[in-house]
Each structure stands twice: as C-alpha cells, then as structure tokens.
Amino acid sequence: MSKKEIEEKVVEETNDSTNVEIATNLNISEDVIGIIAGLAASEVEGIAGMTLGFVDGINQILGSNKKYSKGVKIDLDGKKVTIDLFVNVTYGVRIPDIAWAAQNAVKSAVENMTGLEVVAVNINVQGITFDKKDTAKVEVDEE
DSSP states (O other): OOHHHHHHHHHHHHHHOSOOOOOOOOOOOHHHHHHHHHHHHHTSTTEEEEOOOHHHHHHHHTTOOOSTTTTEEEEEETTEEEEEEEEEEETTSOHHHHHHHHHHHHHHHHHHHHOOEEEEEEEEEEEEEOOHHHHHHHHHHHO
16 A cells, blocks of 8 residues: 555544544652642641641651652552641641642542542641741730
8 A cells, every 4th residue: 555545544434433532651759649739738828838747857858858748648548549638737727628628629639630539638637837926926915
C-alpha cells in the first residue's frame, strides 16, 4: 500500500467509528496527592500551617524534604484514598468550622485533580498559633 492509500484508510476508519476508547494506565504518586491536599488545606483561612508528625519529623532530619506535603498522611487503597491532615490553627477561630472547610477544600481538590474517590479527610489539630500582634497587645494590656 502506498502512503496515500494508508492515509485514506485511516480517514475512513476514523469517520466510521463514533466512540473511541483509549485504555490508559495512570499511576498517581502518594506524594502528589499529599501536595494537592496540603496546598488545598493551607488556603483555608484559619489554618496557620501544617505540622510534622513523628515519622515526618524523622524523615526531615534524615534529609527527606517534603515541604508541600508535610503534615499530610495518605492511605491509598485502589481508587479510594483516606487523608489525614496534621494542622496548627490560628488563635480565636472556631475549630469545627475550620475543620469542615478544610475537609471540603481537600476533598474537592483531590477528587477534581486526580479522579480518585476521597473516603475520608481526618483533621488532627496539633497546636494553636498566636499572631505576634495579638501577643504584643496582651503584654501591653497586662501592664
């Protein structure tokens, strides 16, 4: 067959088929899911930052630097994922509201970007962060 005949045959086959299925094998790293979850949670107002768990702290000491996914634990089971977030909250915020907002933000970000089903987003509040302005105001008021 000549090149022209092959091109005509391909065009005919393309026009004849209405549905084309493409089989792909997509693997998403747990680190990528952790980065997505960490960024989504950090955008929630009232979350002061993510904290390192015990294992993450040891990994950072040993040289593994996972800046964006620190404070995030991923449990991947097929196409279902459970996410644990370890966060510090800002002093004065209502923790249940912040946790609810973070859960919704992380769930929608991970599901939209990866196509995986988020089974649970567990929020673990590890501490409270005070603003420097607030502590300075408290010290002045005490005098």
